[in-house]
Amino acid sequence: MSAPIPVGHRLEDFSYAIRNVVAAAKKAEATGQQVKYLNIGDPVAFGFQTPPHLVDAVEKAIRDGSNGYTPAAGIWKVREAVAASYSTSGAAIDPDRVILTSGTSEGIELVLSVLVNPGDEVLIPVPTYPFYTASLTKLGARSIYYRTDPNHGWMPDLEHIKSQIGPRTRAIVMIDPNNPTGAVYSSEIRRKLLELVDRHNLVILADEVYADLSYDEPVLPLAAINPDAPVISFSSISKAYRAPGWRAGWLAVNGGVRLDAVLAATHELADGRLCSTGPMQYAILAALTGDNSHKEAFIDSLRERAEVTSKRLNAIEGISCVPPRAAFYAMPKVELPPGRTDQDFVFGLLHKTGLLCVYGSGFGTAPNDGFFRIVFLSPPSELDTIYDRVADFTAMFRREG
Secondary structure, three states: OOOOOOOOHHHOOOOOHHHHHHHHHHHHHHOOOOOEEOOOOOHHHHOOOOOHHHHHHHHHHHHOOOOOOOOOOOOHHHHHHHHHHHHHOOOOOOHHHEEEEOHHHHHHHHHHHHHOOOOOEEEEEEOOOHHHHHHHHHHOOEEEEEEEEHHHOOEEOHHHHHHHOOOOEEEEEEEOOOOOOOOOOOHHHHHHHHHHHHHHOOEEEEEOOOHHHEOOOOOOOHHHOOOOOOEEEEEEOOOOOOOHHHOOEEEEEOOHHHHHHHHHHHHHHHHHOOOOOHHHHHHHHHHHHOOOOHHHHHHHHHHHHHHHHHHHHHOOOOEEOOOOOEOOEEOOEEOOOOOOOHHHHHHHHHHHHOEEOEEHHHHOOOHHHOEEEEEOOOOHHHHHHHHHHHHHHHHHHHHHO
């Protein structure tokens, strides 16, 4: 029998915990266990529907024959709409500095591929969204974590960021509003981050997917503070417009001449993958130029769920939770018995209750810190039942050690 064909070395440390935990859930289901998936932030999976005018736009595009390749950077009038949305928010940008992508993830990967060489470093918040670390691993670059502080609303630790900048640092990732914590960064933090990258000639990769889902008011693009700052912004219609499976997103390259070479190289890579999904580009146009009344009701629903989540979790002995201020994630912390890890807690919770969350170390926290992420898109009445089960399991887990 022939020997197995080996895989490339770049995958040796590749990990994506949000999906990895599903394997354990499938094994549990195979034994008859019913599983409630609280690991992925997909509003559609919890009954929230894509706005009808987006569906109509895609259907019309398909029926009108818009099913061939588009320009690599995207349909011009859609790029104009994206640029206009930034300009309206105070971050003036030309449409030719916008590239349409297959979701935010493709945009992130395109830009990282342009920015880093093997051995280069990118500063990543911890907790982080694991796609960044997975992508950097694949590129042979290094993720350097900077702290965010749960005692101060999960704000980035600016002094720690400064201490982590080295000769091979190429960029700083900012996820605001934040996944996985639900934090919204202060104006002061945002301004000081811009001053820092300007001083060190770095780039900020501004992941702004949840900017429209702040419970208080929309979060303005980071580049609105200074449109000439070296900021590359990423967003999509996956979350606020509830169309994650359509993989319709964009990136916008600010920073003027400093980032012209980065923009040109990103265009070149985008050419190589031909284009993002054509009919779904028309959904971006409908989202950014059409009726947005669905957002208010959606945000109200999220705010109510966030309040239930923080109230119920903070009432559980041994669990603390920073109240989220945006999106649909919370990052609670459980006091672990000696020698136990966040994975012990999360997989124990799965096997005893059927609730699937993601362990905090999948987002870069230490395994013995006891953090885990929960998606709270379920209806409030169902969340009460979920948190009853979390409370019962937590008491047993801490009692049995």
